[in-house]
Each structure stands twice: as C-alpha cells, then as structure tokens.
Amino acid sequence: MPPSHDPQLLKGVLSLVLLxxxxxxxxxxxxxxxxxxxxxxxxxxEGTVYPALSRLEREGRVSARLVSSNSGPARKxxxxxxxxxxxxxxxxASWSSLAALVEGVLTRPVPTxxxxxx
Amino acid sequence: MPPSHDPQLLKGVLSLVLLxxxxxxxxxxxxxxxxxxxxxxxxxxEGTVYPALSRLEREGRVSARLVSSNSGPARKxxxxxxxxxxxxxxxxASWSSLAALVEGVLTRPVPTxxxxxx
DNA sequence: TCAGCTACTTGACTTAACAAAGTACTTGAT
DNA sequence: ATCAAGTACTTTGTTAAGTCAAGTAGCTGA
Numbered sequence: 352m353p354p355s356h357d358p359q360l361l362k363g364v365l366s367l368v369l370l371x372x373x374x375x376x377x378x379x380x381x382x383x384x385x386x387x388x389x390x391x392x393x394x395x396x397e398g399t400v401y402p403a404l405s406r407l408e409r410e411g412r413v414s415a416r417l418v419s420s421n422s423g424p425a426r427k428x429x430x431x432x433x434x435x436x437x438x439x440x441x442x443x444a445s446w447s448s449l450a451a452l453v454e455g456v457l458t459r460p461v462p463t464x465x466x467x468x469x
Numbered sequence: 470m471p472p473s474h475d476p477q478l479l480k481g482v483l484s485l486v487l488l489x490x491x492x493x494x495x496x497x498x499x500x501x502x503x504x505x506x507x508x509x510x511x512x513x514x515e516g517t518v519y520p521a522l523s524r525l526e527r528e529g530r531v532s533a534r535l536v537s538s539n540s541g542p543a544r545k546x547x548x549x550x551x552x553x554x555x556x557x558x559x560x561x562a563s564w565s566s567l568a569a570l571v572e573g574v575l576t577r578p579v580p581t582x583x584x585x586x587x
Numbered sequence: 588t589c590a591g592c593t594a595c596t597t598g599a600c601t602t603a604a605c606a607a608a609g610t611a612c613t614t615g616a617t
Numbered sequence: 618a619t620c621a622a623g624t625a626c627t628t629t630g631t632t633a634a635g636t637c638a639a640g641t642a643g644c645t646g647a
Binding site: 480498 | 628634
C-alpha cells in the first residue's frame with residue numbers, strides 16, 4: 352500500500368500539528384507518534400517525529416522535562432512555551448488561509464481533457 | 470512585510486497548483502508566475518516556478534512546446550499529459566483529505582495556556 | 588537469558604522551495 | 618547607435634524538513 356499522503360505535503364504542517372497536540376496535553380515523543388496515528392497521520396514515523404520535536408525545542412517553541420517511567424526508559428515530556436503558543440496561533444492562521452486558497456484553486460472546473468496529440 | 474506564507478507549507482502543493490492551472494489553460498512559465506500571483510500566491514518567484522515546471526516535464530506530467538513571441542524571447546508552453554491529469558486528480562484528492570484532517574486537528578480547542586514555570 | 592515492547596538518538600539520503608545571477612530577445616527613448 | 622526596461626528562460630547554491638535505517642537502553646515476562 353502506498354503512503355496515505357505525499358511526504359512533501361506534510362512539510363511545515365507537522366510542526367504545527369505537534370504544537371497543537373502538545374498544547375492539548377503535555378506529551379513525550381513515543382506517545383506523540385501514537386497520537387498522530389490516532390488522528391489519521393498513520394505514516395508518520397519516529398524518525399520524523401523525534402527530530403521535529405528537537406527542532407521545536409532548539410527553536411524555543413517547546414520545553415522539555417525528563418520523567419522516569421516504570422515501564423521503560425525515561426520519557427521526555429514536551430509542552431509549548433509562550434513562543435510556541437504564539438507560533439501555533441499564527442501558524443494555524445497562515446495554514447488555514449493557504450489551505451483555503453489552494454482548495455479554492457484545486458476545485459475550479461477544468462475543460463475536458465483533450466486527446467493528446469493534435 | 471513577511472512572506473504571506475511559510476515556504477515549507479507550499480511543498481508538494483505547488484506542483485499540484487501548477488497542474489491545475491495548466492489544465493485550465495495551456496501556459497508558459499512567465500505567465501504561470503503571474504497567474505499564481507493573481508490567485509494569491511504572491512510570493513512565489515520565478516526561481517521556484519521554472520524548476521518546478523522542468524521537474525513536471527522530466528516526470529512526464531506535462532509536455533512542452535516552444536512558441537516564438539513578438540514581444541520577447543520564445544515561450545515554452547506547457548500542458549498536462551494524461552499522466553499529469555491523473556496526478557492532478559489523485560493529488561488533489563489526497564491534498565484535500567490531508568488538509569481536512571489537519572484543519573480538524575488545528576481547530577480543536579486547547580486548554581488555557583498555563584503560566585510557564587511551576 | 589532472551590525476546591519484545593518502550594523510548595530516544597543519530598546520520599545519510601532525498602525532495603523541493605528560495606535566492607541570486609546570468610543569458611538573450613524585444614521595443615522604445617535618447 | 619545605444620541603452621534601459623520589460624519579457625522569458627536557465628542555472629547554481631543554500632536551506633528546511635521528512636524518510637530510512639541502525640543503534641543504544643531500560644523494563645517486563647517467559
């Protein structure tokens with residue numbers, strides 16, 4: 352089965368979705384991957400999520416704290432910083448307007464596909 | 470003024486929009502840039518569009534023909550191939566479903582932003 | 588002890604947008 | 618005749634970010 356989405360389409364959006372999930376509830380990487388799968392992003396892999404979280408931390412959009420677990424190694428819990436909340440608000444807005452614009456263009460009628468070759 | 474969109478958010482979507490515009494009407498690079506600006510993608514530059522068109526041609530999704538112009542150099546007119554029409558149909562569908570999914574997540578309510586620092 | 592789940596990290600690869608510079612053709616003004 | 622400005626395409630380098638694959642470790646239960 353092919354991936355349910357073009358990897359490229361996820362670019363930029365993933366970090367926004369991550370911020371949203373963390374704003375809803377503090378979470379750690381492994382769990383975030385599961386939550387992504389639950390919302391329908393079933394193809395997103397650990398190798399995508401962990402670097403994205405590190406990036407967000409490096410950019411000051413999330414903060415992290417280590418919490419030891421009784422069912423495995425310590426977990427790194429993330430939640431948005433104030434800057435992260437800002438980024439989520441403005442990012443979601445610009446995503447929305449771009450998505451609406453694109454949706455508008457992609458649903459315009461096209462003339463019947465001509466037979467190729469004159 | 471900041472760009473009206475995050476460059477990353479455009480990834481993958483641009484080629485879809487290009488196919489749509491070319492399906493509506495055969496067009497050449499320079500004109501495509503103007504049409505993109507008209508639909509609201511005001512920050513997209515030539516350096517983005519020309520390579521994207523070449524990519525589509527290399528992938529067999531558009532075909533090109535040179536037409537000399539009386540107001541400048543020859544124009545390279547592009548239109549979708551049958552494979553391009555297919556790519557547009559399936560691509561637009563997967564864009565739509567991803568966009569709906571993301572929109573759904575990003576509009577979920579979040580608890581009040583806590584004051585940072587316990 | 589060893590398989591399997593939990594949990595994070597790292598590095599190499601790839602795609603695609605952005606930026607900037609360059610080539611070249613046309614028209615029109617000086 | 619020259620030169621600027623608009624038209625039109627190409628190319629090269631940079632950067633961002635998702636994918637893949639492998640590796641490290643802790644915990645549980647057979």
